[in-house]
Amino acid sequence: MKRDVRAARKRARVGGGQSRQDQIIIPDDQLTPDALAARYGLAPVGRRPALLPYIREIVRWLPFTVMLGTSRAASKNRNSYLGQIWSFLNPILNSLVYVLVFGLLLDVSRGVDNVIGFIVVGTFMYRSFNDVVQNGGRSIRRNQNLVKSLPFPRAVMPIAAAVSEAVMLLPELLVMLIIIKVSSAIPNMTPVIWDWTLILLIPAVILLYIFSLGVAFMVARVISFIPDLGNLLPFCLRLLMYTSGAIFPVSRYFSNETIQNILSYQPVAVMLDLVRQVTLSESTIPFTWSHWLWATGWAVSFFTIGLVIFWRAEARYGRE
Structure with missing residues (x-):
């Protein structure tokens, strides 16, 4: 040319x-x-751009991405009588079920000082991770008409799903902290005393979302071409929840040190414990900067690999 x-x-x-x-x-x-x-300044269509120009395009489309994500968060539950109140009730009721079943009936705490706080943090944070992966992973398939009709970086769709979940999580964090503090007044529960580390809650959540978005990029590419795998995704995420210590400290059920380390330092478990370190007073989950290094490494690695995997199929999305 x-x-x-x-x-x-x-x-x-x-x-x-x-x-x-x-x-x-x-x-x-x-x-x-x-x-x-x-x-006339025309360029070929249907070709994958280079990675750096692609990232610049994503940044250029960020205002649209944020608007799309926030509008979807605002429209959620709008057809129900309670509306956005369900955004608070759903995680509360979800946590209550797990506290009753696993914390009280089955008593699977295994030495946890405040089992209610442990389960509440795990269920709130894992639910957020689960929703980013599910909605972001299905975002290309669910928005086929938009993908086929407008030229924009397809990564906008998973990112918008993550923005939507982040908007809904912000008020949920306040509810989570209130429940944790109230649990301190329950007999046999270790009181939760907050210090300066509580301000690290937001960075911990940001790392969780960076990691979640990286996973969503990978899942979105797979499901966009093999939609049947989307039916298996909820079962895979449910299995991951039980093996990540979201509800109980799963690593303490194994005596083998290698298995304990694998379960303790797998990425989802690291992200959950990172939030617990700054919100709970658990003697078994002390605050350590090494844990932050692990979390940062997992988040950056998964986001980078996920974006590259998603980008490599950029020209094929919306073409069936």
Whole structure:
């Protein structure tokens, strides 16, 4: 294309010393297709851009992404009588069920100081991770009409799903902290005493979302081409919940040290314990900066790998 453009420009000039007014403009019908496209600033469609320009496009589309995510969060539960109140009730009721079953009936605490706080943090945070992966993973399939009709970086769809979940999580965090503090007044529950580490709750949640979005990128690429796998996703995420210590400290059920380390340092377990370190006074989950290094490493690794995997199929999304 560049060679044709240069040739067209050369043919358009008459003599090297002529002024701009004396130049002859080659008519459109005499230009090659490549030169004609270059004259009017046209670019080929259906091609995957390079990674860095792709990231710049994602940044350029961020206002639209945020608007799309926030509007979807606002429209959720709008057809019910209680409306957005369900955004608070759902995680509360979900946590209550797990506290009753696993914390009181089955008593699977295994040495946890405040089992109610442990389960509440686990269920609130894992539910957020679960929703980002499920909604972000299905975002391409659910928005086929938008994907087919508008030219924009397809990564906008999973990111918008993550923004929507983040908007709904912010008020839920306040509810979670209130429940944790109230649990301190219950007999046999260790009181929760907050210190300066509580301000690290927001960075911990941000790391969780970066990691969740990376997983959503991977899942979105797979489901967009093999939609049947979307039916297996809820079962995989449910299994991951039980093996990540969201409800009970699963690593303490194994005596093998290698298995304990694998379960304790797998990415979801690290993210959940990161939030517990700054919100609970658990002697078994002390605050350590090494845990933050693990969490940062997992978040950056999964986000980078997930984005690259998603980007490599950019030109194929919406084409069936």
